[in-house]
Amino acid sequence: MIKTGFFVMLFSLSCLTVPAAATDPKLLLPHRGCYVLSATLHDLDSDLFKLSDVNPALCTYVVYGFSAIQGTQLSLTKSDEENLMICGMMRQVNPALNIFLAVDAGDAGTEKALAELSEAKARGEFVRLTVQQLRAHNADGLVLHTESLSYASANVVALLLQELREKFVEESAASKQSRLALVINVGNAAKTSRLDPQLLTGTADIIQVRSFDYHTPASEPTVTGHNSPLYRPSGPASNSPFTGSIENTFHDWEILGIPRQKLVLTIPLYGQAWRLISPLRYDPGAPAVGEASMRGRYWDVAGKLAFHDICERLPSENLTRVFDSDAMAPYAHDNISRTWVSYDDLESVRIKARWLLEGNYGGVVFWELSLEDFNGTCGMHPMGLLKGVADVFAANAKVLFEDKRMCDQSFCLKRGVGVFALGACNDSYCNCDHGGKAFTVACGPGTVFDSLTLVCNYAASMKACDGTINSKKKI
Ligand SMILES: *[C@@H]1O[C@H](CO)[C@@H](O)[C@H](O)[C@H]1NC(C)=O
Ligand SMILES: *[C@@H]1O[C@H](CO)[C@@H](O)[C@H](O)[C@H]1NC(C)=O
Numbered sequence: 001m002i003k004t005g006f007f008v009m010l011f012s013l014s015c016l017t018v019p020a021a022a023t024d025p026k027l028l029l030p031h032r033g034c035y036v037l038s039a040t041l042h043d044l045d046s047d048l049f050k051l052s053d054v055n056p057a058l059c060t061y062v063v064y065g066f067s068a069i070q071g072t073q074l075s076l077t078k079s080d081e082e083n084l085m086i087c088g089m090m091r092q093v094n095p096a097l098n099i100f101l102a103v104d105a106g107d108a109g110t111e112k113a114l115a116e117l118s119e120a121k122a123r124g125e126f127v128r129l130t131v132q133q134l135r136a137h138n139a140d141g142l143v144l145h146t147e148s149l150s151y152a153s154a155n156v157v158a159l160l161l162q163e164l165r166e167k168f169v170e171e172s173a174a175s176k177q178s179r180l181a182l183v184i185n186v187g188n189a190a191k192t193s194r195l196d197p198q199l200l201t202g203t204a205d206i207i208q209v210r211s212f213d214y215h216t217p218a219s220e221p222t223v224t225g226h227n228s229p230l231y232r233p234s235g236p237a238s239n240s241p242f243t244g245s246i247e248n249t250f251h252d253w254e255i256l257g258i259p260r261q262k263l264v265l266t267i268p269l270y271g272q273a274w275r276l277i278s279p280l281r282y283d284p285g286a287p288a289v290g291e292a293s294m295r296g297r298y299w300d301v302a303g304k305l306a307f308h309d310i311c312e313r314l315p316s317e318n319l320t321r322v323f324d325s326d327a328m329a330p331y332a333h334d335n336i337s338r339t340w341v342s343y344d345d346l347e348s349v350r351i352k353a354r355w356l357l358e359g360n361y362g363g364v365v366f367w368e369l370s371l372e373d374f375n376g377t378c379g380m381h382p383m384g385l386l387k388g389v390a391d392v393f394a395a396n397a398k399v400l401f402e403d404k405r406m407c408d409q410s411f412c413l414k415r416g417v418g419v420f421a422l423g424a425c426n427d428s429y430c431n432c433d434h435g436g437k438a439f440t441v442a443c444g445p446g447t448v449f450d451s452l453t454l455v456c457n458y459a460a461s462m463k464a465c466d467g468t469i470n471s472k473k474k475i
């Protein structure tokens, strides 16, 4: 009797004194985000891209976009509401799937609305209504695109991020649901970001980095270049086609203090297409005359080709693929139409996925699914690039995301037989034999283990170990 009373008293005391805590959003690492844009969607009975073409098992979150801001709330059309409902039903296939709604703060119309949110009262109303709208549509969070933020909007967006995050915490405690997630999309140039990195880290659950459009026929019509190179290709550094890479971009965000696990790489599901001056010169950096004349079948945008358009044409239309092992990205050229296109394919996305795991980054987000080979026409699994990344993550993520990778029996039991990296650029590696026995093997003097080629190599000759991102310095 006395015991029961004691516990009852303790329980009621704790109810009185401890405020209900917010619970963090349930987000699976590494992320595999999937963009679905309302403008690309067709009716469910169409042959063209539609929501039922999305395989929810290949995504950990779906971003549905874009909503504008109208007055003090998000403007959602009737079809947006229906689409969000269908996205919600994808949880029947993948119960862990998160559904996010995207808003572009750099959009011209939204910019006007943002100006009005500079007033604290209007902002408070917007934040309150946003929570209501997200919950009403069964969404798990908001994605705010800030990569083309104007100078004028930056202050308002900074305040919004803070207040949204605070409201999300408050609402989670009150509703006893997981907190709504806040995802921030940033540009590839960390140095010119208009938002304070500390604010980004403090408010965002995920920071999606716009890691494509490094070179486009619109911005550099006279010379070809990679759309989304992992590494900077060798060549004259001052020459514009050779500057900029995902590795540099992530490094720049990181030295601003953004934790690696928050950083998510955007994989573009399309290529940039130029018209070559001469069919005989088709390397990255080759002379070009603006956009290619080759156009997409469904996504007909000058100078751009959807992945499904590229992969279908590789065998039939004289497009020849070349893999650039400096940039770790493919390009294809056609000497009749003089098309040159840089893009991502199964090989490059798998390499990117491994690079992310080795670096302990947060994962990927795909931009955007209507451009994928969603029919599986190119001889791969439908949505073969999403599948490729999911496979790499499934095979490696569990071990690589452990805090300490110790070469011991339990490590080998999880990995199977073979040689395995002990983190990025480590000077030893782990050898697991058939009996599940673990041997730590030291690389030769001056060399580190290369997780892509699975051999020891000079750190200086490995781009991932050139002393910038990793602690090892150039020898
Ligand atoms: C997908 O398949 C449908 C039905 O066969 C076809 O009409 C459509 O053109 C295909 N889309 C792509 C991008 O291959
Ligand atoms: C492919 O090249 C051949 C000649 O090499 C040409 O006859 C044919 O028209 C080309 N096909 C396309 C689709 O451009």
Ligand SMILES: *[C@@H]1O[C@H](CO)[C@@H](O)[C@H](O)[C@H]1NC(C)=O
Pocket: 279, 280, 320, 335
């Ligand atoms: C066109 O490309 C094909 C395949 O790469 C090659 O065999 C052929 O020699 C090229 N023709 C010209 C004119 O460059």
Ligand SMILES: *[C@@H]1O[C@H](CO)[C@@H](O)[C@H](O)[C@H]1NC(C)=O
Pocket: 404, 405, 406, 407, 422, 423, 425, 426, 427, 428
């Ligand atoms: C290499 O990996 C082992 C095992 O995780 C770790 O103890 C060691 O500190 C690492 N060495 C370097 C140089 O990172």
